[in-house]
Amino acid sequence: MTEKHEDWQLEQQRINNVLDEIEHKKEKLREKVGDVKGEVIGLRENFWEDVTVNLDEHDDVVETVNSLKQQAELLGERERSHKHFYDQLKTLQRMQKNPYFGRVDFREGGDKEAEEIYIGVGSLMDQNDEDFLIYDWRAPISSLYYDYSPGPAEYETPEGTIEGEMELKRQFIIRDGDLKGLFDTGVTIMDELLQEVLGNNANTQMKSIVATIQKEQNQIIRYDQSKYVVVQGVAGSGKTSAALQRVAYLLYRYRGKIDADQMMLFSPNPMFNSYVANVLPELGEENMEQTTFQEYMDKRLESRIEFEDAYTQLEYLLTAKQDDYYKTRLQGIRFKANLAYKDVIDSYVQDLELEGMIFRNVKFRGKTIVSSHEIHEYFYGLEDYITIPNRIEMVAAWILKRLEAFSRKERDEDWVEEEIEMLSKEDYLKIYHKVQEGRENEDRFDDYIREQAILAKAIVNKYMKPIKRKIKDFQFINMTAIYRNLFTRDQDVAHESWKAIAEQTNEQLQTNLLFHEDVTPFLYLEDQLKGIHSYNKTRYLFLDEAQDYSPFQLEFFKQLFPNARMTILGDYNQAIYAHNLNAPTPLSEELYQDEKMEKMTLLRSYRSTRPIIEFTKGIVPGGEDIEPFNREGDAPTVTVAEDWAEHTDAVVGKIHDMEEESYDTVAVICKTAKEAREAYERLKHDVDIRLMDKDTYTFEKGLILIPAYLAKGIEFDAVILYNASDEEYHQEIERNLFYTACTRPMHELHLFSLGKVTRFIE
Numbered sequence: 001m002t003e004k005h006e007d008w009q010l011e012q013q014r015i016n017n018v019l020d021e022i023e024h025k026k027e028k029l030r031e032k033v034g035d036v037k038g039e040v041i042g043l044r045e046n047f048w049e050d051v052t053v054n055l056d057e058h059d060d061v062v063e064t065v066n067s068l069k070q071q072a073e074l075l076g077e078r079e080r081s082h083k084h085f086y087d088q089l090k091t092l093q094r095m096q097k098n099p100y101f102g103r104v105d106f107r108e109g110g111d112k113e114a115e116e117i118y119i120g121v122g123s124l125m126d127q128n129d130e131d132f133l134i135y136d137w138r139a140p141i142s143s144l145y146y147d148y149s150p151g152p153a154e155y156e157t158p159e160g161t162i163e164g165e166m167e168l169k170r171q172f173i174i175r176d177g178d179l180k181g182l183f184d185t186g187v188t189i190m191d192e193l194l195q196e197v198l199g200n201n202a203n204t205q206m207k208s209i210v211a212t213i214q215k216e217q218n219q220i221i222r223y224d225q226s227k228y229v230v231v232q233g234v235a236g237s238g239k240t241s242a243a244l245q246r247v248a249y250l251l252y253r254y255r256g257k258i259d260a261d262q263m264m265l266f267s268p269n270p271m272f273n274s275y276v277a278n279v280l281p282e283l284g285e286e287n288m289e290q291t292t293f294q295e296y297m298d299k300r301l302e303s304r305i306e307f308e309d310a311y312t313q314l315e316y317l318l319t320a321k322q323d324d325y326y327k328t329r330l331q332g333i334r335f336k337a338n339l340a341y342k343d344v345i346d347s348y349v350q351d352l353e354l355e356g357m358i359f360r361n362v363k364f365r366g367k368t369i370v371s372s373h374e375i376h377e378y379f380y381g382l383e384d385y386i387t388i389p390n391r392i393e394m395v396a397a398w399i400l401k402r403l404e405a406f407s408r409k410e411r412d413e414d415w416v417e418e419e420i421e422m423l424s425k426e427d428y429l430k431i432y433h434k435v436q437e438g439r440e441n442e443d444r445f446d447d448y449i450r451e452q453a454i455l456a457k458a459i460v461n462k463y464m465k466p467i468k469r470k471i472k473d474f475q476f477i478n479m480t481a482i483y484r485n486l487f488t489r490d491q492d493v494a495h496e497s498w499k500a501i502a503e504q505t506n507e508q509l510q511t512n513l514l515f516h517e518d519v520t521p522f523l524y525l526e527d528q529l530k531g532i533h534s535y536n537k538t539r540y541l542f543l544d545e546a547q548d549y550s551p552f553q554l555e556f557f558k559q560l561f562p563n564a565r566m567t568i569l570g571d572y573n574q575a576i577y578a579h580n581l582n583a584p585t586p587l588s589e590e591l592y593q594d595e596k597m598e599k600m601t602l603l604r605s606y607r608s609t610r611p612i613i614e615f616t617k618g619i620v621p622g623g624e625d626i627e628p629f630n631r632e633g634d635a636p637t638v639t640v641a642e643d644w645a646e647h648t649d650a651v652v653g654k655i656h657d658m659e660e661e662s663y664d665t666v667a668v669i670c671k672t673a674k675e676a677r678e679a680y681e682r683l684k685h686d687v688d689i690r691l692m693d694k695d696t697y698t699f700e701k702g703l704i705l706i707p708a709y710l711a712k713g714i715e716f717d718a719v720i721l722y723n724a725s726d727e728e729y730h731q732e733i734e735r736n737l738f739y740t741a742c743t744r745p746m747h748e749l750h751l752f753s754l755g756k757v758t759r760f761i762e
């Protein structure tokens with residue numbers, strides 16, 4: 001028997017033993033789950049029988065409350081145990097399919113023998129609960145597997161560094177308990193497991209990478225020192241993957257201290273959210289909160305004011321005529337992204353402490369209860385050392401009091417009486433019963449009057465309620481007017497085109513629609529006036545595709561999440577929004593001058609084959625530093641067509657050719673949504689293709705048509721770049737968009753161009 005064959009047999013034998021142990025543990029757990037479930041059901045059913053309810057005397061009430069509390073605590077504890085056992089059972093089930101993926105033999109300094117350490121998605125103890133049969137990939141010792149090849153190695157523990165010698169590093173492919181692959185590092189130079197994983201089809205759901213995490217990714221996953229970790233990683237270098245495994249790692253590391261709902265991920269769009277939603281559950285963890293900045297803006301602005309979304313802004317910049325209006329808009333977009341503009345707002349807020357706040361009349365049925373002028377007087381009558389938000393609170397309390405007094409008077413008005421007469425029988429009876437409550441034995445002669453009074457009060461209150469809610473929401477501040485005033489007031493703004501920008505913005509605000517670039521500044525200003533509704537609970541914030549946020553937005557996030565450590569990941573070569581063109585992004589070190597920040601860089605790209613990466617390297621400056629992972633494939637192709645008919649035929653032909661490859665996902669990528677719609681009209685008769693737009697919430701298998709900016713962060717088996725002509729892609733703002741599109745495929749990339757192909761690939 002060869003040595004290799006022997007190893008294989010021994011490992012298969014060990015897998016069998018481990019599987020037996022898993023089965024054994026599952027059996028024991030099932031019993032426990034069953035018992036606890038029985039207890040929970042019993043407790044729920046008999047909840048009221050087991051508490052002593054006695055409300056006669058004060059002491060009895062206290063006793064009853066205590067007894068209720070005890071019973072509820074018992075139930076809560078049992079329910080938690082049930083969930084805990086159930087989760088363990090699920091982990092064991094997952095382990096049964098693939099108990100572990102790696103092994104290192106590590107001899108600690110001074111020891112004679114090496115310990116065999118097997119690494120999987122969860123830990124498993126032996127029968128006597130003494131030794132680890134499998135270590136969780138997040139355990140300190142598991143780091144050895146990711147960080148070293150055989151030779152001297154070390155890992156960190158809370159007690160300090162452990163040094164020693166790694167004698168063996170082995171990777172496994174196990175499917176349903178059968179050993180399918182075994183690779184020893186040192187014997188094979190290439191990472192075969194990674195080759196195998198990356199050679200598979202792209203998926204509509206991102207997969208976990210725990211079996212093949214690379215050293216530099218492991219650093220990001222486990223890093224836990226500074227408040228800010230900033231990761232600049234080239235396309236396909238595993239930024240999103242690292243972010244998600246990092247969440248899983250932190251949940252493990254701080255188990256019992258931090259929950260998934262104290263972590264939040266901001267991602268580019270809902271489709272991306274659905275793309276990554278499976279990774280954490282696959283690792284046996286709950287998902288963190290996931291959102292998009294668009295969702296946040298929607299929530300904040302509700303129906304108060306309409307605003308343009310980021311994609312509409314981009315669509316405008318990529319498709320509109322480049323006249324003076326366009327140029328001013330572009331300058332405005334770029335200026336408003338900056339911290340200089342934040343300074344302008346900060347100084348405006350200082351002025352507002354003394355003058356300039358604009359309020360709304362508080363009205364009820366056409367009558368003014370408190371006029372904007374009165375509010376203004378009251379506000380500026382308060383001491384000016386009191387902060388604006390505190391003064392606003394005082395104003396709200398004062399208005400509410402005025403409303404109360406007004407309500408009392410209003411009850412005598414004719415309209416109230418009319419409403420009473422119009423009351424439905426049901427409503428009337430409800431109020432009537434209220435009047436009767438507790439007075440069955442009393443013979444009251446004034447019942448009618450009392451009844452009328454209660455009815456009148458109920459009616460006025462009903463109409464007053466929404467007004468009160470608005471006051472509590474501080475909607476008596478005329479935010480739009482205050483923001484607009486920023487563009488009409490006399491103010492020294494150090495920007496050569498400020499006048500034109502201000503004029504344009506002012507004009508736009510009159511239509512009651514905020515430009516996208518004004519939304520963050522608007523919300524920031526609002527927070528300075530109303531007080532910040534910060535997310536104090538969030539302990540870890542993840543910003544993916546961070547290059548698309550502005551420096552202003554970064555400051556906004558810092559203010560919004562005061563207690564959060566931030567992991568900020570992105571690629572400046574994929575910055576597709578105009579505000580970040582040749583300007584700082586949240587990936588720029590200069591934005592963290594006074595704060596503790598760790599910058600990490602990922603240069604190795606895993607998504608695409610080597611020929612595709614070699615091709616895309618040429619598109620962006622500095623691309624020569626990108627290192628391809630060595631996976632073979634066909635070189636990208638470029639086809640030039642003379643007219644649309646030829647272009648369409650060529651694209652359709654390629655789509656048909658690719659049917660043989662049985663790919664799961666093929667994307668035809670266009671520059672904009674407008675072009676995607678046009679392409680759809682041209683292609684829909686010949687191929688079965690789905691058009692995706694910004695409202696698409698899930699990413700499904702098949703052939704899709706998508707604008708480049710929506711394809712951010714996701715990947716496909718093959719990509720057809722629709723009309724990669726020089727006419728389409730020649731401005732600097734289009735370079736990164738083109739690069740983003742070309743870096744989406746795993747296996748094939750084909751470019752089609754109407755006329756001369758883009759200069760970016762020359």
Ligand SMILES: Nc1ncnc2c1ncn2[C@@H]1O[C@H](COP(=O)(O)OP(=O)(O)OP(=O)(O)O)[C@@H](O)[C@H]1O
Nearest residue numbers: 209212213214235236237238239240241606607713
């Ligand atoms: N260590 C790894 N093991 C296995 N697959 C990996 C690894 N790192 C990255 N990948 C794969 O490479 C692809 C790209 O990863 P990911 O989407 O996380 O990269 P990214 O840096 O966020 O990309 P982009 O900026 O282009 O959106 C994914 O298919 C991911 O599974």
